[in-house]
Amino acid sequence: MPIASFVTSENNSAPYVTITEVLNSPTAASLDFTSLIPGGTNAQQTAALQDMIYRASAKADNYCLGAMGTLCATSNVENGRYRPNRLGQFVIHPQYWPILEVDSFAYGTTPGSGMQAITLTDTNTSIERHQFIITSDFGISTVVQFGSLNLVAGGFPGDYEQFCQWTYVNGFANTFVTSGAEAGDGGVEVDNLTGIYPGMTLTIWDGQYTEQIVVESAATNFITTKSALKYAHSTGVNVSALPATVKQAVIHFVCAMVTERGAGGLVLSEVGESVGVSNKTLNAEWHESSGYDLLDDFKQIWGRS
Numbered sequence: 001m002p003i004a005s006f007v008t009s010e011n012n013s014a015p016y017v018t019i020t021e022v023l024n025s026p027t028a029a030s031l032d033f034t035s036l037i038p039g040g041t042n043a044q045q046t047a048a049l050q051d052m053i054y055r056a057s058a059k060a061d062n063y064c065l066g067a068m069g070t071l072c073a074t075s076n077v078e079n080g081r082y083r084p085n086r087l088g089q090f091v092i093h094p095q096y097w098p099i100l101e102v103d104s105f106a107y108g109t110t111p112g113s114g115m116q117a118i119t120l121t122d123t124n125t126s127i128e129r130h131q132f133i134i135t136s137d138f139g140i141s142t143v144v145q146f147g148s149l150n151l152v153a154g155g156f157p158g159d160y161e162q163f164c165q166w167t168y169v170n171g172f173a174n175t176f177v178t179s180g181a182e183a184g185d186g187g188v189e190v191d192n193l194t195g196i197y198p199g200m201t202l203t204i205w206d207g208q209y210t211e212q213i214v215v216e217s218a219a220t221n222f223i224t225t226k227s228a229l230k231y232a233h234s235t236g237v238n239v240s241a242l243p244a245t246v247k248q249a250v251i252h253f254v255c256a257m258v259t260e261r262g263a264g265g266l267v268l269s270e271v272g273e274s275v276g277v278s279n280k281t282l283n284a285e286w287h288e289s290s291g292y293d294l295l296d297d298f299k300q301i302w303g304r305s
Contacts, residue, residue: 013061013071016174017053017251018236019046019053021251027251028258031258033258036049036258049254052257053250055257056253059291064300065095070171071172073174074195076167076168078095082162083161089133090164092164095300096170100169102166102167104165105117106118107163108162110163115165172241173194174240175194177236177238183229183230183231184228187225188233189222189223190221197218198218199214199215202215205238205239206237214227252287252290253291255283259287
């Protein structure tokens with residue numbers, strides 16, 4: 001029987017910006033996106049730009065979370081070996097952050113079927129951004145016998161390494177409108193609800209019609225908002241909890257790829273007159289370094305306790 005890894009986040013990523021966001025960005029305003037494919041049609045140019053956005057988004061993921069992680073909200077199953085601390089707690093550091101939700105936890109002296117599942121409640125589970133803590137307060141007891149005297153101790157077996165497995169949701173909600181919404185509507189239909197919870201604030205990134213919404217409920221791929229939408233939004237518009245700095249970093253990476261392939265940008269004066277052509281090598285390097293600088297605060301620091 002094959003034994004598979006528990007890490008299931010690969011290929012769950014999604015682009016962090018749309019084509020419209022790139023084309024309407026001041027950062028990319030000096031670049032020519034109409035000849036990405038020499039002699040190509042408009043549809044081919046659009047497809048090439050979309051491909052660049054996917055690659056730039058993957059670059060952001062790889063820089064922040066390594067080869068397998070993604071900043072997009074995903075549900076993951078992971079495993080590891082941990083020892084309960086002196087307080088009878090498992091302090092778990094998952095591979096990815098921020099932690100949004102813990103759905104299951106099991107431990108045991110042997111992996112797989114030898115683990116004991118724990119019923120998680122708000123009295124035995126504490127979630128922090130980079131780690132979560134499972135306490136021993138859920139009825140498990142250990143009986144120690146001294147002659148005719150039985151002593152009962154609660155909690156996990158202290159200082160013994162245990163195989164642990166957990167399911168959790170992590171990352172930033174990142175989804176796209178799948179059906180156009182009108183101003184005054186009470187919500188919006190999207191393609192993915194992972195990482196979206198009642199009370200959360202999300203941003204609909206739609207140029208001059210960008211607006212923030214507060215989630216009332218989220219079910220069957222529909223986000224119901226606490227107040228009506230201010231603007232109409234078309235299919236494909238991005239809805240996310242991503243900080244704007246991540247989006248800006250991805251736009252920088254797209255610009256770097258465009259300039260690397262030979263599209264030097266015009267340098268504009270304050271009044272909009274062309275005064276020269278930028279050096280494409282330096283321009284690409286500047287975009288790359290600017291993107292990485294913006295992502296520094298999102299780099300994963302992973303450890304185990």
